[in-house]
Amino acid sequence: MxxxxxxxxxxxxxxxxxxxxxxxxxxxxxxxxxxxxxxxxxxxxxxxxxxxxxxxxxxxxxxxxxxxxxxxxxxxxxxxxxxxxxxxxxxxxxxxxxxxxxxxxxxxxxxxxxxxxxxxxxxxxxxxxxxxxxxxxxxxxxxxxxxxxxxxxxxxxxxxxxxxxxxxxxxxxxxxxxxxxxDQAGFIVNALLFPYLNNAVKLLERGVASKENIDIAMKGGCGFPMGPFALLDLVGLDTALSILNSLYDEFKDPNFAPAPLLKRMVAAKLHGRKTKAGFYNY
Ligand SMILES: NC(=O)c1ccc[n+]([C@@H]2O[C@H](COP(=O)([O-])OP(=O)(O)OC[C@H]3O[C@@H](n4cnc5c(N)ncnc54)[C@H](O)[C@@H]3O)[C@@H](O)[C@H]2O)c1
Missing domain, CATH: 3.40.50.720 (NAD(P)-binding Rossmann-like Domain)
Structure with a gap:
């Protein structure tokens, strides 16, 4: 072409x-x-x-x-x-x-x-x-x-x-x-990335650490340019939820089952940067 x-x-x-x-x-x-x-x-x-x-x-x-x-x-x-x-x-x-x-x-x-x-x-x-x-x-x-x-x-x-x-x-x-x-759900990157992002939300739900500290930990400990909550806000929480639902539909792996907090935040229209509020405010 x-x-x-x-x-x-x-x-x-x-x-x-x-x-x-x-x-x-x-x-x-x-x-x-x-x-x-x-x-x-x-x-x-x-x-x-x-x-x-x-x-x-x-x-x-x-x-x-x-x-x-x-x-x-x-x-x-x-x-x-x-x-x-x-x-x-x-x-x-x-x-x-x-x-x-x-x-x-x-x-x-x-x-x-x-x-x-x-x-x-x-x-x-x-x-x-x-x-x-x-x-x-x-x-x-x-x-x-x-x-x-x-x-x-x-x-x-x-x-x-x-x-x-x-x-x-x-x-x-x-x-x-x-x-x-x-052609498989999540291709390479999202199949590997989204269980990690979802588990970060579950860690927050369990009160293991604050979102700020989880972000600091993953930047400082793994060399990632941004932590999972900053990244979820960048991706868009509605898009992230949709991606997790598709991954769960395809593989039925519990790691892909969206964290309840993510579902509630999407219902509350806290979609991240694009709505000026998500895990952080913009
Ligand atoms: N956000 C990310 O990080 C990211 C990364 C890679 C791929 N994607 C994919 O890119 C696509 C778009 O994601 P985005 O983040 O740009 O979303 P977005 O919410 O920023 O934009 C969605 C677009 O779809 C349009 N739209 C909504 N409902 C529509 C309808 N009924 N008919 C026609 N258009 C409609 C909206 O007007 C808007 O232009 C999705 O498939 C998403 O999975 C997103």
């Missing part, structure tokens, strides 16, 4: 970070969001990120303007018709994602690759919602996408090797480090 333009669906944390990465890599991007307000918020978040890079002399103003000129926002799916690669980054809800994949399949040219950024859902189920399961794979960026090098390329039972090669080449062209992984 020659990739001349990329369509991104969803303007949340990941849609915004991926759009920033992709325009910086020289691709024109069409971003599909539900409302002009969320598109505006996303453009402002990219502008804010560019302003910080300019301040740190990592980017020039003219380069930032040039990159931003490659980003077009729309709320009409028909505008994605000619994109070569589509990346869906909508909320981690299987029904919503199935609807989005079906809509993209109907709206986009037959040769286009449709990728999902899902953290845990079976990519094969999303592929089966389309008429082109050989052209559907996972391209799983990490948060913040503009910083994190890793991208998991998820290989389903039906995807073609041409698609996997094209997705891998795309990730490399965005200066990322792609790894190919089979």
């Amino acid at each position: 020659g990739c001349d333009s990329v369509g991104i669906v969803g303007s949340g944390i990941m849609g915004s970070g991926i759009a920033e990465t992709v325009i910086e890599s020289g691709y024109p991007v069409i971003l599909l969001s539900r409302t002009p307000e969320s598109a505006k918020a996303m453009v402002n978040s990219i502008k804010g990120s560019f302003a910080r890079k300019i301040e740190k002399r990592k980017k020039s103003t003219s380069q930032a303007d040039e990159d931003l000129s490659r980003l077009i926002c729309t709320n009409d799916i028909a505008d994605l018709a000619n994109c070569d690669l589509l990346i869906e980054t909508v909320v981690e809800d299987i029904d919503v994602k199935m609807r989005v994949m079906k809509g993209l399949d109907e709206a986009c040219k037959p040769s286009a690759i449709i990728a999902t950024n899902t953290s845990t859902f079976p990519v094969i189920e999303l592929a089966a919602a389309t008429s082109r399961p050989d052209k559907v794979c996972g391209i799983h960026f990490f948060n913040p996408a503009q910083v994190m090098k890793l991208v998991e390329i998820v290989e389903t039972l039906t995807v073609s090797q041409d698609t996997i090669q094209a997705a891998t080449a795309f990730a490399l062209s965005c200066n990322k480090e792609p790894v190919v992984v089979k």
Whole structure:
């Protein structure tokens, strides 16, 4: 696949970070969001990120303007018709994602690759919602996408090797480090990371230590850049709960059963940084 333009669906944390990465890599991007307000918020978040890079002399103003000129926002799916690669980054809800994949399949040219950024859902189920399961794979960026090098390329039972090669080449062209992984809940990173995050919440529930001390301990004792509660707030507690539920559904391993406190915090809409309150306040 020659990739001349990329369509991104969803303007949340990941849609915004991926759009920033992709325009910086020289691709024109069409971003599909539900409302002009969320598109505006996303453009402002990219502008804010560019302003910080300019301040740190990592980017020039003219380069930032040039990159931003490659980003077009729309709320009409028909505008994605000619994109070569589509990346869906909508909320981690299987029904919503199935609807989005079906809509993209109907709206986009037959040769286009449709990728999902899902953290845990079976990519094969999303592929089966389309008429082109050989052209559907996972391209799983990490948060913040503009910083994190890793991208998991998820290989389903039906995807073609041409698609996997094209997705891998795309990730490399965005200066990322792609790894190919089979379509199993959590892929590599989340399958290993989420039992740890969940057990940190259980440790807090048992009153073993304060959240601040657990974060200090894991930074100082394991050399992690942030502790589990700061990381859960960054990921989004709603997304974290959804990931744990999918992992539990797949493996029925008690380590994946979400800690009750996490469920209560999501019910209370304490979703972390994006709602300005989670384990910490922002
Ligand atoms: N947050 C992370 O750390 C992280 C990391 C890697 C992958 N992911 C995955 O990326 C995806 C998006 O996560 P996020 O953190 O950006 O979430 P988010 O909550 O920040 O954004 C979700 C987006 O989905 C849109 N949306 C919600 N309901 C919708 C609907 N009914 N129809 C269409 N769009 C709808 C929202 O408007 C928003 O743009 C998820 O699949 C998640 O698992 C998240």
